[in-house]
Amino acid sequence: MNTTRAIIDTSRPGPLISRHIYGHFSEHLGRCIYNGGYWVGETSTIPNVRGIRSDIVEAMRAIRVPNIRWPGGCFADDYHWRDGVGPKEARVPIVNVHWGGTLESNHFGTHEFMDLCEQIGCEPYICGNVGSGTVREMRDWIEYLTDDGQSPMARLRRQNGRERAWKINMFGVGNENWGCGGFMTAEQYAQEFRKYATYIRNYAVMGKVNWWEAPDILRVAGGANAEDTGWLEVLMKSVPSSLMKGVSVHCYVKPGEESDGVRFSDDSWYQTAANTLAKEAAFVKNIEVMDRYDPEKKVAMVVDEWGLWVDNEPGTNPGHLFQQNTLRSALCAALMLHIFHRHADRIRIANLAQTINVLQSILLTEGDILVKTPTWHVFDLFKEHQDGAFVPVVWEKAPDAIAKGLPRVALSASLKQGALTVSMVNLSAEEEAGVSIGLNAARPLSAAGRVLFGRPTDHNTFGDPSRVHAVALEGVALRDGSVELKLPPCAIASLEIALDMSAGKGERL
Ligand code: AHR
Numbered sequence: 001m002n003t004t005r006a007i008i009d010t011s012r013p014g015p016l017i018s019r020h021i022y023g024h025f026s027e028h029l030g031r032c033i034y035n036g037g038y039w040v041g042e043t044s045t046i047p048n049v050r051g052i053r054s055d056i057v058e059a060m061r062a063i064r065v066p067n068i069r070w071p072g073g074c075f076a077d078d079y080h081w082r083d084g085v086g087p088k089e090a091r092v093p094i095v096n097v098h099w100g101g102t103l104e105s106n107h108f109g110t111h112e113f114m115d116l117c118e119q120i121g122c123e124p125y126i127c128g129n130v131g132s133g134t135v136r137e138m139r140d141w142i143e144y145l146t147d148d149g150q151s152p153m154a155r156l157r158r159q160n161g162r163e164r165a166w167k168i169n170m171f172g173v174g175n176e177n178w179g180c181g182g183f184m185t186a187e188q189y190a191q192e193f194r195k196y197a198t199y200i201r202n203y204a205v206m207g208k209v210n211w212w213e214a215p216d217i218l219r220v221a222g223g224a225n226a227e228d229t230g231w232l233e234v235l236m237k238s239v240p241s242s243l244m245k246g247v248s249v250h251c252y253v254k255p256g257e258e259s260d261g262v263r264f265s266d267d268s269w270y271q272t273a274a275n276t277l278a279k280e281a282a283f284v285k286n287i288e289v290m291d292r293y294d295p296e297k298k299v300a301m302v303v304d305e306w307g308l309w310v311d312n313e314p315g316t317n318p319g320h321l322f323q324q325n326t327l328r329s330a331l332c333a334a335l336m337l338h339i340f341h342r343h344a345d346r347i348r349i350a351n352l353a354q355t356i357n358v359l360q361s362i363l364l365t366e367g368d369i370l371v372k373t374p375t376w377h378v379f380d381l382f383k384e385h386q387d388g389a390f391v392p393v394v395w396e397k398a399p400d401a402i403a404k405g406l407p408r409v410a411l412s413a414s415l416k417q418g419a420l421t422v423s424m425v426n427l428s429a430e431e432e433a434g435v436s437i438g439l440n441a442a443r444p445l446s447a448a449g450r451v452l453f454g455r456p457t458d459h460n461t462f463g464d465p466s467r468v469h470a471v472a473l474e475g476v477a478l479r480d481g482s483v484e485l486k487l488p489p490c491a492i493a494s495l496e497i498a499l500d501m502s503a504g505k506g507e508r509l
Contacts, residue, residue: 001431001434004399005396005397006393006394007439008393008413008437009391009439010439011440011442012391014345014390016390017385018344018348019387020348021341021348022337022379022382022383023066023349023350023351024060025073025305025352025354026070026071026354026356027070027099027353028071028073028099028108029096030099030102030317030357031320031358031365032355032356032357032358036357037053038053038356039051039052045368046367049119050115051107052116053365056370057120060120061120061121063379064386065379067124067351068113068116068120068351068355069172069351070126072098072175073175075099076129076181077129077130078096078097079129080137081110083106083109084109084112085144094106099319099320100318101319102317110141110144113126114166123167124168125170125171125172125351127304128174128200130182131180131181131182135199138199142168142171142217145165146203146204147203148164149206165203171200171217171219172222173193173197173200173219173221186231186233187234187238189231191238193221218245219243219244220245221246223249225251225252226249226303229285229289232289233289236289236293236294241298241299244299248304249302249303249304250305250306252305252308252353253272253336255268255271255328256268256274256275260311260313261310261312261326261459262324262326264328264456264457266456269327269328269490272328273404273427274404276332279339284343286301287301287346297345300349302348303340303347303351304349304351305351306350306353307336307359321359324364325364325374326459327458327490330377330492331425332360333360333379334382338410338412338425341412341414344390362375363376364460366462370465371460373460377492382421382494384414384421390413393411407427408433409424409426409427410424411437418499418501419497419498419499420439420442420496422495423495424487425491426488429455429456432486434486436482438481438482439483439497442499443481443500444499446478447476447478447496447498448472448476449473449485450472450494451492452468452492453489454467473487473493473495
């Protein structure tokens, strides 16, 4: 068995891995919100709290979802928030023109989304409408959400049943405005952004401090796909960082083979890994642009749509993007999260697309059955990285190359309250991998882990919902101050190592 040896120097923690890179994206698309998604309505036989499905809330609380981006996506630039507030029986249904022409009741609107976030215990990340909206519509939404005073929108909110204002820390100004959000040029959008962003005011501090000194809502500019840095360059050049605290970048990975979600060869496992890892170079190019205009890294890169995009499940509505989710999807998630860790100083928010029944979902539903996908398990395994300090992994014996020049194993580490979290991937679909972890400035007191593994095509179904699930990682041993273990083929694991930090500095790296 091939064994790699890593050294982790806990005396040199790096930037914080923001918990917000573990965010999710929920669009009005397919069955993410309605027809099996969050919203079942108060009279449903499926257990719910105020119409929101309880098994979904529970599954999302379990992985400590830090934020949800809503209502789109392309849908955001066609959504008019006033249609989704007030008595439900008076709400006018909407035709979801982007996604299959589905008729939606508008019963899941602002109050229901904010209730969902409160039930999960996460932050809202709302995306406003630039493409078909107005500055006034967006400014009124902010007033409705955040004003505790006597403004017209605060009164309307109270009339609709919510006394206290909500707290909004992140707000998106349109989505993909180079495409579905209005087919604008970068220069055009930059001008629009400056105007719209001016009216996203922090009502929470109004009257307490001057508006120009007020702590900001993080206004996120709509961005391009990771490969296109031209759009980003224009934004960075023409919008002051006082207005733009974040820029969105979208990043979808293709599996490299014509296949549906569950039938593919091992070659696609390797190609998915290669395609995911290749995205790091694209992020680095974006970061270089941002560093040129913003060396102090005040502006966050917000990867608010990412994930593996495979073929839809045969026989489903092509506009609903319902896709199965295998260990190959979990591999993409694990490697992408590792990339975000490595660039934690710039990538500070990210949202996997999309939570339920759409693209790379963490949850699938049919009737009252809920399935946690392999991707959900990655978020479960990795959750201790949230708000940990990134710690670089240095190879003493680097992993050897396997198919397509990929490294045999990938590791990422973070430190929080005297404990080290190490997440690991065995990229080989055929062979076990040995891992030995040495610590440079601490002594391991104990180590325990969990692992998800199987064949690349393994997945959970409504008939067999727990086929893929994490189990205890057997055979983890402490030997001469090192932690030693072996990973089965196609494995994603995480290890918690309790540390004695007083154990001297050890050798320097
Ligand atoms: O996630 C599906 C769609 O992909 C989103 O609506 C859009 O922003 C992107 O092109």
